[in-house]
Amino acid sequence: xxxxxxxxxxxxxxxxxxxxxxxxxxxxxxxxxxxxxxxxxxxxxxxxxxxxxxxxxxxxxxxxxxxxxxxxxxxxxxxxxxxxxxxxxxxxxxxxxxxxxxxxxxxxxxxxxxxxxxxxxxxxxxxxxxxxxxxxxxxxxxxxxxxxxxxxxxxxxxxxxxxxxxxxxxxxxxxxxxxxxxxxxxxxxxxxxxxxxxxxxxxxxxxxxxxxxxxxxxxxxxxxxxxxxxxxxxxxxxxxxxxxxxxxxxxxxxxxxxxxxxxxxxxxxxxxxxxxxxxxxxxxxxxxxxxxxxxxxxxxxxxxxxxxxxxxxxxxxxxxxxxxxxxxxxxxxxxxxxxxxxxxxxxxxxxxxxxxxxxxxxxxxxxxxxxxxxxxxxxxxxxxxxxxxxxxxxxxx
Amino acid sequence: xxxxxxxxxxxxxxxxxxxxxxxxxxxxxxxxxxxxxxxxxxxxxxxxxxxxxxxxxxxxxxxxxxxxxxxxxxxxxxxxxxxxxxxxxxxxxxxxxxxxxxxxxxxxxxxxxxxxxxxxxxxxxxxxxxxxxxxxxxxxxxxxxxxxxxxxxxxxxxxxxxxxxxxxxxxxxxxxxxxxxxxxxxxxxxxxxxxxxxxxxxxxxxxxxxxxxxxxxxxxxxxxxxxxxxxxxxxxxxxxxxxxxxxxxxxxxxxxxxxxxxxxxxxxxxxxxxxxxxxxxxxxxxxxxxxxxxxxxxxxxxxxxxxxxxxxxxxxxxxxxxxxxxxxxxxxxxxxxxxxxxxxxxxxxxxxxxxxxxxxxxxxxxxxxxxxxxxxxxxxxxxxxxxxxxxxxxxxx
Numbered sequence: 001x002x003x004x005x006x007x008x009x010x011x012x013x014x015x016x017x018x019x020x021x022x023x024x025x026x027x028x029x030x031x032x033x034x035x036x037x038x039x040x041x042x043x044x045x046x047x048x049x050x051x052x053x054x055x056x057x058x059x060x061x062x063x064x065x066x067x068x069x070x071x072x073x074x075x076x077x078x079x080x081x082x083x084x085x086x087x088x089x090x091x092x093x094x095x096x097x098x099x100x101x102x103x104x105x106x107x108x109x110x111x112x113x114x115x116x117x118x119x120x121x122x123x124x125x126x127x128x129x130x131x132x133x134x135x136x137x138x139x140x141x142x143x144x145x146x147x148x149x150x151x152x153x154x155x156x157x158x159x160x161x162x163x164x165x166x167x168x169x170x171x172x173x174x175x176x177x178x179x180x181x182x183x184x185x186x187x188x189x190x191x192x193x194x195x196x197x198x199x200x201x202x203x204x205x206x207x208x209x210x211x212x213x214x215x216x217x218x219x220x221x222x223x224x225x226x227x228x229x230x231x232x233x234x235x236x237x238x239x240x241x242x243x244x245x246x247x248x249x250x251x252x253x254x255x256x257x258x259x260x261x262x263x264x265x266x267x268x269x270x271x272x273x274x275x276x277x278x279x280x281x282x283x284x285x286x287x288x289x290x291x292x293x294x295x296x297x298x299x300x301x302x303x304x305x306x307x308x309x310x311x312x313x314x315x316x317x318x319x320x321x322x323x324x325x326x327x328x329x330x331x332x333x334x335x336x337x338x339x340x341x342x343x344x345x346x347x348x349x350x351x352x353x354x355x356x357x358x359x360x361x362x363x364x365x366x367x368x369x370x371x372x373x374x375x376x377x378x379x380x381x382x383x384x385x386x387x388x389x390x391x392x393x394x395x396x397x
Numbered sequence: 398x399x400x401x402x403x404x405x406x407x408x409x410x411x412x413x414x415x416x417x418x419x420x421x422x423x424x425x426x427x428x429x430x431x432x433x434x435x436x437x438x439x440x441x442x443x444x445x446x447x448x449x450x451x452x453x454x455x456x457x458x459x460x461x462x463x464x465x466x467x468x469x470x471x472x473x474x475x476x477x478x479x480x481x482x483x484x485x486x487x488x489x490x491x492x493x494x495x496x497x498x499x500x501x502x503x504x505x506x507x508x509x510x511x512x513x514x515x516x517x518x519x520x521x522x523x524x525x526x527x528x529x530x531x532x533x534x535x536x537x538x539x540x541x542x543x544x545x546x547x548x549x550x551x552x553x554x555x556x557x558x559x560x561x562x563x564x565x566x567x568x569x570x571x572x573x574x575x576x577x578x579x580x581x582x583x584x585x586x587x588x589x590x591x592x593x594x595x596x597x598x599x600x601x602x603x604x605x606x607x608x609x610x611x612x613x614x615x616x617x618x619x620x621x622x623x624x625x626x627x628x629x630x631x632x633x634x635x636x637x638x639x640x641x642x643x644x645x646x647x648x649x650x651x652x653x654x655x656x657x658x659x660x661x662x663x664x665x666x667x668x669x670x671x672x673x674x675x676x677x678x679x680x681x682x683x684x685x686x687x688x689x690x691x692x693x694x695x696x697x698x699x700x701x702x703x704x705x706x707x708x709x710x711x712x713x714x715x716x717x718x719x720x721x722x723x724x725x726x727x728x729x730x731x732x733x734x735x736x737x738x739x740x741x742x743x744x745x746x747x748x749x750x751x752x753x754x755x756x757x758x759x760x761x762x763x764x765x766x767x768x769x770x771x772x773x774x775x776x777x778x779x780x781x782x783x784x785x786x787x788x789x790x791x792x793x794x
Contacts, residue, residue: 029638045503045504046503047502047503047504048504104501104504104506105444105445105502106442106443107442107444107445107501108509109501109506109507109509110506112504112505112506112521113638114636115516115519115520115521115629115630115639116630116636117514117521119512122512123512124509124512124514128636129636131635139633139635140627140631140632140633141633142557142558142633144549144558147546147548147549148547149544149545149547150546151544151570152541152542152544161539161541163542173548173665229539230537232512233513234537235537236537236538236539238526238528238536239511239526241512242512268570
């Protein structure tokens, strides 16, 4: 073999690595999660005058905004050592998937030592997991894993091919049996990626199924923004700055065309195509969609989950008829019967009152539901918990 | 509906958005790609003393390193306006997928206005596409799209479930016919995600198939790091700093167990399970793997692609026998016959001489191959081009 051994491969790549560090100059470990669950952040920034870490593990603070005083993310000052490395260590943190960023001389940026990032609308944040308890559901564990497919379905109603994320449970490809389906809808600013990235859906499902707490099921995560064929950057619109408010997301078109998605799934997957084996849930705007879809197709879903649902009037009404006869269709849904109508919200959610009023409406109608109230507001931490709590309630015989 | 309309949804989310911008303070558009293909970078950093952009669209520069003078990425200084917004506009750029980062007061970081990032080993870089020509293959276009599945296969040989990325072509789910398969291998520091993220494989395949230039085929992208069950952050090892040099990647174990991957694909997908319909290609270390796999299973692949292949001696030899009888097995492979043995490398690649020597070996043996020499070095830009050029050569009858 000698005649074609020319370079020592490792050395060559050593050079490339050196080149990288030459330009990065940031060879610190961050974040470091200690056995006592405290976490150390480090940043090599000799020229900086101040470095803060901000993230959802810090208590929120009151800040002034154009809308008056409101909650803002907390921040903590790092300490600089003689080499220009900044450090901050938290107290012991509760097990959780956390996000964070650094603020360097007033400039908010990600941690160069941590390549694990999640996009939330137009922001990119670093993440880390403090293990234990609920957070262990978010970790990739050594259990059988389902498949996550990124597919495109032809939407005649919306006039385009559209991307959709589909989780099939471990064993799906080997078995011959049919499975139930959970349709899981994202919130405003989200897309078909949000429940997978921010929501940790595939990890939660793998782990709950491995623990015997959830039935094996498909989880279908469509894109609820009817003007998009796919998530920002993943569709034919190319790269652009994602917006929180995507036009036409609440005009009825998504709901009016949701039967296409169900048909696509039932034509393409080995699933039980009946009401007993269909669930629909969503967070925030996705809760709004789940509410209206389950009512508009009033004999289709035996399970409905409203996670911090955006209970509100519609914007406009391109989806002809979707929002008409609200109470009548809700009553029809009730009369047709269902297994569970599950409402969850945090005490400090800005949609708390709206959900309270909606429950009053349901009470008035005598429409049965279950209600779960948690701490906290309109945040992914809650939605991951709601998903983890909702899924074990589904399709139990 | 009035009784549960409590908050004006848009206004509420307006507050949240304001909160976001309140803490970001970075509402500039960056990068902006102009019709003449020049690109403007912007950064809102009033407190910064210097801001550079660095990226692969700038000419490289000579820098001093511990290994002597070498090529380093070029950088360009941005200009600060009175509001603290820094700006730099390039000349017209050739169509390409580019990456970049900012260097703010010596600190290398990503562009907060651009949420589109790709991880390369442990570095995260922003990306943008200057459209046209070859780069149009990298864009998501309005053509039929294949499915990308993230699956796990049970590797008995490596003793774990392992993640694998599989592209199935548009129509796969609707048709009943069988398809050929390209096995596509990543380089050192890569994993089952690299060809999808850095390599734009699904976009290239969708576009080439839509143009009638490539046969519809599956593309199977395994993880070549035998100690990993999945990419960093996606496996049971959790989050850690990814390393360029992963132990045991070139010890023969991957090659020795590659038949498991072929069997998994052929048992689980509607594919043509014969030599005429199997291709294998890889970049750098993946080229090394493709060379050895195709030789070790010498009657299995009708197409072999070596992209900037790491032609070199093995490190150790845990994969018993994989590296023995090198020339004999290569001769067997030659005698068994194949359609194409395709070697591509850039003129300034550090593996250029090693590849030249390998071609001399093949010439000496009389082993036929095709050879493509391009500009440039050991970079993804070349590997995307090689993939785009190699795929149309496959499975043509």
